[in-house]
Amino acid sequence: MTDISELNGRGLVLIGCGRMGGALLDGWLKNGLRPGAVHVVDPNPRPDLSALGVAVNGALPPSPAVLVIAVKPQMMADVLPRLNVGADTLVISVAAGVTIAAYEAAFPGAAIVRTMPNTPAAIGQGITAIVGNARAGEGELALAGALMSAVGRTVRLQDEGQMDAVTALSGSGPAYVFHLIEAMAAAGEAEGLSPALALELARATVAGAGALAVAADEDPAKLRENVTSPGGTTAAGLAQLMDPETGLPPLMRRTIAAAAARGRELGK
């Protein structure tokens, strides 16, 4: 089954409808999941859910087709023991760090798919990495892929061991890019631009460069070279940014290593 509207029969339960769970839910509803087929559990649910026809904090179906877990990793010890799933319920997690083994302990025998989406999912431009346990066959992986494809691209991992690095790169990555926008705007202000103009230029530059990086045939290194005139302004800026000791590469190395290490800690 790879059409998410086919979930409309047995339904989907979403545990945690915050920033990530909410973005996923919006994508599913836009892509054929009936609101009446969705049950959300959340202590402070979004006010629009009931009006949409989504069941909120009511009795859960005993054997939904899919159970999606989108609470903070720190909540798992409290949340997982309260959940029951049917023999053929597919359990999908979006949580950082929490391992397939932890879900297998909570839901013995269940098909588990661990995923890592990111917040551009809110506009259908996310990227989600997907890996399943031994019980998750092609059908379950395809269903998880269909759900995540509703909010952007998907990639399958062969090895769950890659998930902390993926989380550090693409899961957390949007925050790094937003901080890049903040830092570029602040630097523009320091050079005399108004805050509004600096932010507009920084935002549009990152958006345009990101779109070009995806659309162009050339790789990012060639796109960078295309901007860089010998002896020009870009070369002067890049000499700072690409400094092997103080530039972006060692900083990004430390950034992603720290995020991946935190993912490993959250999984303990």
Ligand SMILES: NC(=O)C1=CN([C@@H]2O[C@H](COP(=O)(O)OP(=O)(O)OC[C@H]3O[C@@H](n4cnc5c(N)ncnc54)[C@H](OP(=O)(O)O)[C@@H]3O)[C@@H](O)[C@H]2O)C=CC1
């Ligand atoms: N945000 C991101 O960029 C990404 C997040 N993730 C993962 O998604 C998960 C959720 O993160 P995020 O959406 O950012 O966090 P949020 O805090 O925005 O969402 C979590 C939601 O779960 C609710 N909640 C708390 N306790 C319970 C409970 N016992 N039962 C049901 N719901 C509960 C929270 O309610 P309340 O706020 O009232 O406590 C909140 O609405 C995390 O595991 C995170 O690792 C994955 C990829 C990217």
Ligand SMILES: O=C(O)[C@@H]1CCC=N1
């Ligand atoms: O910060 C976090 O832990 C989550 C996981 C990836 C993005 N946000």
